[in-house]
Amino acid sequence: MAPHPDRLLGIDPAVRALARELYAGTADAPIISPHGHVSPELLETNRPFTDPAALFVTPDHYVTRLLHSSGIELDSLGLGDSTTPPREIWRALCANWRRFAGTPVRYWLEDALTRVFGITLAPAADTADELFDQLSERLSQPAYRPRELLESFNVDVLATTDDPSDSLEHHRRLAADDAVATRIIPTFRADAYMSPARRDWPERLEQLSAVTGIDCGSYHGLLDALRNRREHFKRHGATATDVGVTDAWATPLSDEQAESIHKLGLAGGLSRRESVFYRRNMLFQLGLMAAEDGLVMQLHAGVIRNHHAPTYNRFGPDTGHDLPAVTTFTEPLRELLNQVGTNPNFRIVLFTVDETAFSRDIAPLAGFYPSVYAGAPWWFLDAPAAVRRYRAAVTETAGFNKTSGFIDDTRALCSIPSRHDMSRRLDARYLAELVIDHQLSEQDAHAIAKALVSDIPRAVFRLGRSPATSPDPNPDTPASPTP
């Protein structure tokens, strides 16, 4: 198992030769990760990973869903209250390695195994035990603890995703620790507070009330408490929020309507429809808050969560059956964009798992509104062929500067360098194709390749200029994001 140096750089020899050059200019650039799900506690405590299955299989729903789709039960992959020994979980992965052919999961795993762990043995039924032993031995070494890994990955900025009630204690300590070179910042994600129909909604409101000292028993109280925590997040370095919703509708309610649904939600007896109205209004309100405080709004819309109720009931959320919905943005965001779409303080980055939205909704919106950016291909679409379709669908209408730069969106720490590397290779290839087809100059291609891994994500996510980059003022970053 030895990943080829030219992997993903293209099929045509001229494209590949140029892509190789373009990629050489970005391969070692520091990683900017403006959105992901690495646990800040993991990084702060720096406890070693316990075993290969806990690192590579059980927590990664990309891996478990593919094994599950092949008939392997989630219980035997360590989910839920499973007692399956790690070694057996690992064996299940290795024995089914061939089923991952052609998927990015295999690509990332091979990449991480070889480049991060120096493994050369290919996973298979008869190598599983030896691999398990080799990896376990590595994981016992200090160099393979979370923070040491992060440092070796050359991650400049890492954003986590956090609940508004979170104290951000881990972030505070990480920021105070001079030994941590990566800037680790929180991201405000208020999903749990948006839908009164959620079973845990009342409990969450109570928790938020307790944290803020603001009574969330009313709609107005909740808005105030959220505003309060956004400031808290900003004080801890946050530059962005995130929100995940079934659809992108952001439709305001009157205060009276919202207040009445809020009360009903607490009292019980709310209809599903009213909860949807409430959620759509909250999305609108979060947009207004973003225009006020300048936190960049990431919108991940169009996922049907927990499709298979029996699996959800037994194993909980994030277990591989969150599935894409038909998704549009243009009509759903109309009212919000009419309000704040040309406000220089407002910024929204759109992500979809329905790729029809790339050329129909996202690129045209990003190609008119200064506030709208086309988010990188997400989730089911973060693989070579889908990434290439994304660039082909978005660039002609919105250019490169209105795209977000790569986002790894991962909870799998060791996949971070593999995912960013994949993106850099694919962008190099896309740019090389434009050059070889005489649509772009080589010089422009080099500049764009570099911008896509540094200036562009820094500007889009208001991360400030890198000390290493040139002193050109970047017109995308307002000097002061708050008015």
Added chain:
Amino acid sequence: MAPHPDRLLGIDPAVRALARELYAGTADAPIISPHGHVSPELLETNRPFTDPAALFVTPDHYVTRLLHSSGIELDSLGLGDSTTPPREIWRALCANWRRFAGTPVRYWLEDALTRVFGITLAPAADTADELFDQLSERLSQPAYRPRELLESFNVDVLATTDDPSDSLEHHRRLAADDAVATRIIPTFRADAYMSPARRDWPERLEQLSAVTGIDCGSYHGLLDALRNRREHFKRHGATATDVGVTDAWATPLSDEQAESIHKLGLAGGLSRRESVFYRRNMLFQLGLMAAEDGLVMQLHAGVIRNHHAPTYNRFGPDTGHDLPAVTTFTEPLRELLNQVGTNPNFRIVLFTVDETAFSRDIAPLAGFYPSVYAGAPWWFLDAPAAVRRYRAAVTETAGFNKTSGFIDDTRALCSIPSRHDMSRRLDARYLAELVIDHQLSEQDAHAIAKALVSDIPRAVFRLGRSPATSPDPNPDTPASPTP
């Protein structure tokens, strides 16, 4: 006219060279055809084809719709009660040959004419008569009768599509005939019994009652009769069912509701909406039956039938104006998959003519549910560029093992080898591209190419192991499909 040996194998020389090797490994493999529309009567009686028009034009709605779209009336192509002489029909095809450029119809016809009939003369206005004579001469020879053709095509398994009321007498006789090497099996397709709004519904119920001795005057009677006939089909070798519906919604009704609509349907005065509810419940019930008896459920969803009423009224169904509808599967199948989605006995293969469903619905469903498989590109999408889009849209999320293998879906006997050959070439090319781009090893590509034409379709459709293949247990085929 001489099809190039490298056709469809790719443009890049390195891809083509490798694709050639991969294709060489599958080009002569026996054909597995788990879904199609060849007439079992045709095969049993083995009557010679009467003339080139009856073989290549009149019954093939791919051909007639393209000619019709060019302004040629269906009557002059032999449809309905046409009296157009075969030679004139054939002339119309030849005179319009150029209009087929770039379509798979021309590809299949050229392929069949050259490889099956040894024709080298290209169709054109001035070659029509000579071609007609050449072909007529061939058709008069014993080697060109249906069964002799089938044998020369090296078809290992051929599934037909049959009405539940069918006696399956032809299948029984074909199975009993030692001279028939191909395993010819029926497929249970109950479309005609699902929609009370169909004009012929009462008549169909009566017919089914007569065949089964079970009174289909009630909903419960109909379910029992269908169960009864599924067993009949299984006894005649069926391993699968098929169902074609306007949408994929499978939504259960209570027994009372279904019974009441059933009665209303027979009495007259049913609303269109109630008929839709009934149909969606029937799809759900067919899913439950599949989970019981282990017949693989093929779901062909999203076709608007008989778009042009005047053509339908004059020429009947299947005359080229069945058109794709916007299609989704994820929400529509939720209730059914919650019930039986992880039942090892249940299996469903999803087909669409709306290609947006490949990456948004089908691949994610197949990438989680062990029971769900991504069906081959169907109908409007069974052509080179569309097939390549299908692989690119599905593989990264679901891999190769959760796809169905190729399905020819044809009533045109002579196009069977051409269609399977096209698919083998395109899969070889797709795999070669992955190898040349260093995403897959050459060894894996060879194994996958072979699996796609043998182990995979055999496993997906529960056809049992081929005597010729290796004795590895295949985890996709439960030892006993019925509990």
Added chain:
Amino acid sequence: MAPHPDRLLGIDPAVRALARELYAGTADAPIISPHGHVSPELLETNRPFTDPAALFVTPDHYVTRLLHSSGIELDSLGLGDSTTPPREIWRALCANWRRFAGTPVRYWLEDALTRVFGITLAPAADTADELFDQLSERLSQPAYRPRELLESFNVDVLATTDDPSDSLEHHRRLAADDAVATRIIPTFRADAYMSPARRDWPERLEQLSAVTGIDCGSYHGLLDALRNRREHFKRHGATATDVGVTDAWATPLSDEQAESIHKLGLAGGLSRRESVFYRRNMLFQLGLMAAEDGLVMQLHAGVIRNHHAPTYNRFGPDTGHDLPAVTTFTEPLRELLNQVGTNPNFRIVLFTVDETAFSRDIAPLAGFYPSVYAGAPWWFLDAPAAVRRYRAAVTETAGFNKTSGFIDDTRALCSIPSRHDMSRRLDARYLAELVIDHQLSEQDAHAIAKALVSDIPRAVFRLGRSPATSPDPNPDTPASPTP
């Protein structure tokens, strides 16, 4: 800045070599432009363009929307009652040149600057002034006046887009002027009369009443007036109509219903829903009129107009925030096509900005109905990658002869040759790919490439045969389009 002679002709050397040959056969063919927005007044008066900003920036919403999306206000690009001096507008374009990388806007601008104006200096902040001066100097020369440019572009037919109330005086004078070699014809576009909810609807009806002498205070009067003006347009050379609608639904109302909504629209107090019903009925009626008078019906469906109300209020329509809607055609056009879909006098060309409709709706409709044609990729989709997706999505189902040929749809006179040239290159490349992949003969590819720029658009738009082409009768053009 020097566009490469092989631009867009493909990446693979064999494809490119053949595409070069195919392109050579069409590069200098006269331009047929059956749909666009060049002002007939501009051509008739032949007033010189005032300055580079007025020629290339302010009126071109492709350019201004991209600059706006980068944070540049429309006011500083000359829109509305802007007083920004042309030189500053031009500077804004040049300073942001890098933001256009990868977009067709940059391609067309570079192409026009170099090939039409002989400019070699690349736009940039520090070349803006010099470029402005060079271009201003050119524009002062007689050779750069509108008509001289048109002549130098070798435009054989140019269709404009015109309101039914238009006198067509400019067209009449242009036709009467022997010095004008181009056949400049009007296109009937009645959008303004279809939606009673439009603020200016009553005013437009009055205007039309005045022009025709037919009282448009009633629905019947409006229909009569429209019929009357269609004849007027035909007398001035029109062969087609155009219509732009939010959706493609063509659903008839009874005369009573339509009359009642019409009255309500004039009296005030109409609901939004009733206006939509009225519009959909008008689309149906326009279809019936087309079947009567033989004017080819162009249908541009699925655009959400004026998405950002503040921009619309300040700067008016066509300012970059018209955005694509989810679009279907198959069900929406069912009633109309059932009525006139096989009427040889009726012809409809379908355009979409939602590319999912290409393979799902448009190609299947064009692949059955003799009256339906697949329009060229439109608006957001008129760029290299999107054009290639269009051919790949449409050809396999509908062939080449059921596509419209290229349509530039532009108000930017100087982009006409660049746009047609882009299309010719891309078609040459697509055809070359089919040949190199052995799906098409070289001879067929040459014939199709030529047909796509001459016989096909001439036939589709009933423009008559070109004097230069071969005398073969073309079956797509009925000898007499009116019965």
